[in-house]
Amino acid sequence: MSHSSLDHYQHVVRDIATRHADLPGALLPVLHAIQDELGFVPPDAVPVIAEILSLSRAEVHGVVSFYHHFRTTQPGRSTLRVCRAESCQAMGGTALEQHIKQRLGIDYHATTPDGAVSLEPAYCLGNCACSPAVMVDQAVHGRVTPERFDALLKDMQENAV
Amino acid sequence: MTSVFVPRDSSAVSLGAERVADAIAQEAARRGSELRMVRNGSRGLYWLEPMVEVATDAARVAYGPVQPQDVPGLFDAGFLDGAPHPLRLGITEDLSYLKNQQRLTNARVGITDPVDMNDYLAHEGYRGLQNALTMQPSDIVKEVTDSGLRGRGGAAFPTGIKWNTVLNAQADAKYIVCNADEGDSGTFSDRMIMEGDPFVLIEGMTIAALAVGAGQGYIYLRVEYPNALTILNQAMDAAYQAGYLGKNICGSGKAFDLEVRVGAGAYVCGEETALLESLEGKRGMVRYKPPLPAIVGLFGQPTIVNNVISLASVPSILAQGGAWYRDFGMGRSRGTLPIQLAGNIKRPGLIERAFGITLREILYDYGGGSASGRPIRAVQVGGPLGAFLPESQFDTPLDYEAFAALGAVLGHGGVVAFDDTVDMARMARYAMEFCATESCGKCTPCRIGSTRGVEVLDRIIAAQDRARNLPLLRDLCDTMQAGSLCALGGMTPYPVLSALQHFPEDFGV
Ligand SMILES: Cc1cc2nc3c(=O)[nH]c(=O)nc-3n(C[C@H](O)[C@H](O)[C@H](O)COP(=O)(O)O)c2cc1C
Ligand code: SF4
Ligand code: FES
Numbered sequence: 001m002s003h004s005s006l007d008h009y010q011h012v013v014r015d016i017a018t019r020h021a022d023l024p025g026a027l028l029p030v031l032h033a034i035q036d037e038l039g040f041v042p043p044d045a046v047p048v049i050a051e052i053l054s055l056s057r058a059e060v061h062g063v064v065s066f067y068h069h070f071r072t073t074q075p076g077r078s079t080l081r082v083c084r085a086e087s088c089q090a091m092g093g094t095a096l097e098q099h100i101k102q103r104l105g106i107d108y109h110a111t112t113p114d115g116a117v118s119l120e121p122a123y124c125l126g127n128c129a130c131s132p133a134v135m136v137d138q139a140v141h142g143r144v145t146p147e148r149f150d151a152l153l154k155d156m157q158e159n160a161v
Numbered sequence: 162m163t164s165v166f167v168p169r170d171s172s173a174v175s176l177g178a179e180r181v182a183d184a185i186a187q188e189a190a191r192r193g194s195e196l197r198m199v200r201n202g203s204r205g206l207y208w209l210e211p212m213v214e215v216a217t218d219a220a221r222v223a224y225g226p227v228q229p230q231d232v233p234g235l236f237d238a239g240f241l242d243g244a245p246h247p248l249r250l251g252i253t254e255d256l257s258y259l260k261n262q263q264r265l266t267n268a269r270v271g272i273t274d275p276v277d278m279n280d281y282l283a284h285e286g287y288r289g290l291q292n293a294l295t296m297q298p299s300d301i302v303k304e305v306t307d308s309g310l311r312g313r314g315g316a317a318f319p320t321g322i323k324w325n326t327v328l329n330a331q332a333d334a335k336y337i338v339c340n341a342d343e344g345d346s347g348t349f350s351d352r353m354i355m356e357g358d359p360f361v362l363i364e365g366m367t368i369a370a371l372a373v374g375a376g377q378g379y380i381y382l383r384v385e386y387p388n389a390l391t392i393l394n395q396a397m398d399a400a401y402q403a404g405y406l407g408k409n410i411c412g413s414g415k416a417f418d419l420e421v422r423v424g425a426g427a428y429v430c431g432e433e434t435a436l437l438e439s440l441e442g443k444r445g446m447v448r449y450k451p452p453l454p455a456i457v458g459l460f461g462q463p464t465i466v467n468n469v470i471s472l473a474s475v476p477s478i479l480a481q482g483g484a485w486y487r488d489f490g491m492g493r494s495r496g497t498l499p500i501q502l503a504g505n506i507k508r509p510g511l512i513e514r515a516f517g518i519t520l521r522e523i524l525y526d527y528g529g530g531s532a533s534g535r536p537i538r539a540v541q542v543g544g545p546l547g548a549f550l551p552e553s554q555f556d557t558p559l560d561y562e563a564f565a566a567l568g569a570v571l572g573h574g575g576v577v578a579f580d581d582t583v584d585m586a587r588m589a590r591y592a593m594e595f596c597a598t599e600s601c602g603k604c605t606p607c608r609i610g611s612t613r614g615v616e617v618l619d620r621i622i623a624a625q626d627r628a629r630n631l632p633l634l635r636d637l638c639d640t641m642q643a644g645s646l647c648a649l650g651g652m653t654p655y656p657v658l659s660a661l662q663h664f665p666e667d668f669g670v
Contacts, residue, residue, distance in 0.1 A: 025442040032423055
């Protein structure tokens with residue numbers, strides 16, 4: 001990690017934590033804002049947040065690690081969440097899951113070597129009436145077949161920004 | 162000018178509604194046709210989404226499922242006048258799936274523009290609040306108690322009794338917390354309300370605030386629902402602007418502020434005390450009860466925690482009276498339940514009906530049987546902690562007590578169907594795996610027991626020493642049921658043991 005990006009992270013974290021400091025129960029909103037901005041919560045952010053919100057480092061670290069949503073490493077350019085829950089299983093979700101892992105060549109909680117896709121499990125996306133479902137960043141997709149997934153993957157791979 | 166409705170509901174969008182809306186706008190521009198596009202919620206007939214409606218002089222006419230490439234043909238056919246087309250479904254309100262419902266809580270979902278305050282007001286919105294503003298707090302609580310409303314989040318606790326506890330608690334500050342974590346798989350009715358009629362939730366929370374004297378509310382929304390977040394924030398802005406939220410609600414001098422807080426992907430944070438911990442900025446660890454949140458809740462203050470559907474049911478109760486609401490339903494299950502039908506089913510969707518309808522009616526009269534055309538073998542009701550029911554139990558009425566008598570739950574009203582290709586031992590294994598993934602870690606039977614449960618089920622599935630492993634599985638379930646602080650550990654045995662009881666052949670028994 002270069003010095004300038006470290007400085008940038010520190011600046012973003014400090015700024016966000018300061019802006020939220022007076023909010024009751026500020027920690028989750030702060031972590032969300034940081035992850036929305038940087039894509040993850042850098043481990044170096046923990047002492048900065050702790051200092052500004054008057055919490056212990058252990059408390060902040062404990063919260064970051066408790067919640068599945070927060071990540072401490074840089075994600076791929078797209079984050080793909082695959083629903084593993086019952087309604088999607090009933091509609092071929094398990095086979096879709098296998099197809100996706102095989103296409104990407106990775107398992108859950110990993111990022112493809114080209115940096116295009118991070119793969120995460122999801123336990124219901126509220127799209128059960130259109131199972132099986134996946135979510136690409138903020139967008140849910142329903143009735144996903146292996147063919148529809150391959151088209152989505154192409155879009156994700158072309159998303160080179 | 163003709164109004165055209167294209168849902169902005171997440172599930173409709175997941176099937177292409179956004180592209181359909183764009184295609185309609187472009188085609189209209191190309192042809193110089195004038196139309197007013199409304200981005201409504203979904204009617205909940207999901208096998209027909211994206212479903213486009215056109216307001217004709219007589220009624221709204223539905224077309225679906227519409228894809229972008231269908232749009233020029235729809236214009237050619239004259240769909241703006243409700244003309245025939247292969248995708249024309251008929252007058253929306255006459256579609257039998259919709260017509261045979263009792264939509265009290267979801268009365269406006271799919272009909273109005275979810276973020277247009279005038280539309281809400283034109284459809285009886287804020288009538289409940291107007292009544293509440295003329296009433297004593299204890300009379301508001303009494304109306305809710307009289308309605309017989311029980312919490313729709315899963316535990317079915319009487320809402321009026323909870324409110325009364327908070328009303329009677331003495332404190333400087335009280336809170337209204339809406340549980341919008343909707344973690345149960347197979348459920349989406351909270352999402353449909355928040356995306357399709359967010360004002361009804363805001364109104365319900367405001368009535369709750371008046372009833373108990375709370376000044377601040379929070380909606381704890383799961384992070385998987387970014388579209389609901391956008392719509393809720395738009396609706397809250399509109400409510401603030403119109404004086405329905407803020408320092409002086411409708412000129413009454415009463416204040417109520419509302420904020421959405423986003424969860425972070427932890428199923429256990431749907432449990433009310435873990436949710437409060439999370440709102441306070443901590444790990445989502447379940448608290449010991451007592452004290453109840455109604456006495457010592459958020460930031461140590463008396464707090465109402467209610468599910469989205471519970472709160473969204475309140476405006477109609479205050480508008481029409483508790484007695485009116487109580488007239489729907491059966492036994493001690495009063496009012497209506499928004500049933501969410503999903504899984505392997507031909508016509509999945511939202512079915513709001515009074516309690517008492519049977520599972521069989523839901524699965525076949527509404528659902529049309531399985532999507533695959535094969536027999537429906539099992540149904541899971543009430544989310545990942547709910548029991549599996551076999552065909553022999555399909556005539557059970559949807560009623561809290563009738564389900565409890567079977568060792569099952571209604572929970573949040575999710576119904577997930579499986580055809581005869583399902584492997585119930587694998588479903589049992591999944592239930593244990595889910596518990597292991599989502600356990601908050603406070604109790605050993607839940608944290609360790611679920612991991613052991615996965616291992617034992619792996620051995621059973623691999624046909625290793627079943628004579629020893631099956632009793633071990635039952636013992637584990639007993640320990641989890643008896644020694645867990647909350648229903649995550651305490652109810653994971655429901656799907657596991659019901660699968661074993663009703664489908665022993667899948668376990669090699
Ligand atoms: C593990 C677990 C998860 C839960 N998840 C939810 C949820 O996502 N939404 C919800 O409303 N209630 C959920 N509940 C139930 C809540 O603890 C609580 O009963 C409910 O919010 C009370 O509101 P109600 O009375 O309006 O149902 C959950 C309970 C447990 C034990
Ligand atoms: S049962 Fe599980 S989730 Fe519930 S409090 Fe105990 S460890 Fe936490
Ligand atoms: S079970 Fe997959 S979206 Fe709900």
